[in-house]
Amino acid sequence: MSKNFTSTLCLAADAASLVVAVSVLCQGGLVAFPTETVYGLGADATNPHAVAGIYAAKERPQFNPLIAHVASLEAAQEQGVFNAAAIKLAHAFWPGPLTLVLKAAPSCTVSDLARSGLETLALRVPNHPLALALLAQCSFPMVAPSANRSGRISPTAAQHVLEDLDDRIDAVLDGGVCAVGVESTIISCVSETPRLLRAGGIGLEEIERVLGFALEAATAPASGITAPGQLASHYAPRAAVRLNALQAQPDELLLGFGADAPENTALNLSSSGDLQEAAANLFAFMRELDRRGTLRLAVMPIPRHGLGLAINDRLERAAAPRE
Numbered sequence: 001m002s003k004n005f006t007s008t009l010c011l012a013a014d015a016a017s018l019v020v021a022v023s024v025l026c027q028g029g030l031v032a033f034p035t036e037t038v039y040g041l042g043a044d045a046t047n048p049h050a051v052a053g054i055y056a057a058k059e060r061p062q063f064n065p066l067i068a069h070v071a072s073l074e075a076a077q078e079q080g081v082f083n084a085a086a087i088k089l090a091h092a093f094w095p096g097p098l099t100l101v102l103k104a105a106p107s108c109t110v111s112d113l114a115r116s117g118l119e120t121l122a123l124r125v126p127n128h129p130l131a132l133a134l135l136a137q138c139s140f141p142m143v144a145p146s147a148n149r150s151g152r153i154s155p156t157a158a159q160h161v162l163e164d165l166d167d168r169i170d171a172v173l174d175g176g177v178c179a180v181g182v183e184s185t186i187i188s189c190v191s192e193t194p195r196l197l198r199a200g201g202i203g204l205e206e207i208e209r210v211l212g213f214a215l216e217a218a219t220a221p222a223s224g225i226t227a228p229g230q231l232a233s234h235y236a237p238r239a240a241v242r243l244n245a246l247q248a249q250p251d252e253l254l255l256g257f258g259a260d261a262p263e264n265t266a267l268n269l270s271s272s273g274d275l276q277e278a279a280a281n282l283f284a285f286m287r288e289l290d291r292r293g294t295l296r297l298a299v300m301p302i303p304r305h306g307l308g309l310a311i312n313d314r315l316e317r318a319a320a321p322r323e
């Protein structure tokens with residue numbers, strides 16, 4: 001089934017679809033599914049052939065390590081070595097938009113290819129009923145990068161997945177629109193002091209409150225050491241992006257934020273200035289402005305706290321010079 005994508009099945013969110021999805025995954029196929037952050041492109045993490053299929057479908061330039069998704073902390077503990085901080089964070093935020101990078105456990109079954117040959121691995125328990133039902137029915141962890149072609153915007157609806165990957169994957173489970181809208185926050189707990197690798201769906205402040213101390217800062221993405229997938233240019237719409245704009249130039253469409261957005265704003269991420277609403281709208285609005293055919297996109301400033309960190313991170317990647 002995984003070798004012959006004549007057309008991608010679009011599956012409704014019901015029990016019969018789950019049976020089909022599980023069967024495809026068990027045979028080494030690729031199934032996109034909703035999580036609370038973005039849609040993931042799922043495959044059996046223990047099957048290197050299936051994992052290779054993900055890189056092929058996404059046209060990923062490198063074999064970046066992938067996040068292994070599991071149904072529970074117990075399942076995660078078979079795969080990774082949890083220190084005290086990791087346990088604390090998992091209890092506080094799982095299921096939810098937090099990924100932990102840990103030393104691989106001796107019983108780890110995630111394939112070397114999915115881990116890029118690293119001694120560590122990334123683990124997450126997603127907070128979405130369909131994702132959890134799927135994971136509960138699979139006897140293996142599931143790797144799932146965002147279900148977009150490499151370098152494109154992450155999908156927050158089944159339709160976005162089809163725009164990028166139709167005929168390249170076996171199926172997509174349609175669970176509606178993703179509530180969080182930006183990818184998970186990634187924290188490394190490989191050494192004693194946890195470190196932030198990617199800003200995401202859980203604000204830094206919340207994480208530091210649980211830990212009781214400030215996190216070590218993220219390594220600059222350009223250095224590419226700790227999170228090899230973090231290319232500077234990423235999450236790119238087709239249009240060129242200009243940040244911190246208060247007005248649109250005549251040839252630009254303006255992506256607004258807050259109550260002060262000018263009248264000619266094309267779309268407003270949140271007219272009430274709510275960062276959660278803005279995160280949930282971010283990727284779908286960038287796609288929509290691309291669809292309107294603009295070559296230039298201007299984006300209003302977004303505050304740098306809470307989910308604003310992740311939103312600014314994604315916008316900076318969208319605005320970075322293209323590789």
Ligand code: TXA
Pocket residue numbers: 035037038039040041064065066067097099101118120121122124126144145146147182183184186197198226227228229230
């Ligand atoms: O919200 C999310 O995290 C979504 C949904 C589908 O779960 N997934 C996602 O996966 O964003 P992806 O593949 O687009 O991003 C995974 C990130 C990459 O930046 C990768 O380099 C990093 O996780 N990563 C994975 N394993 C790692 C490891 N062992 N050490 C450091 N970074 C790692």
Ligand code: MG
Pocket residue numbers: 145146154
């Ligand atoms: Mg991605």
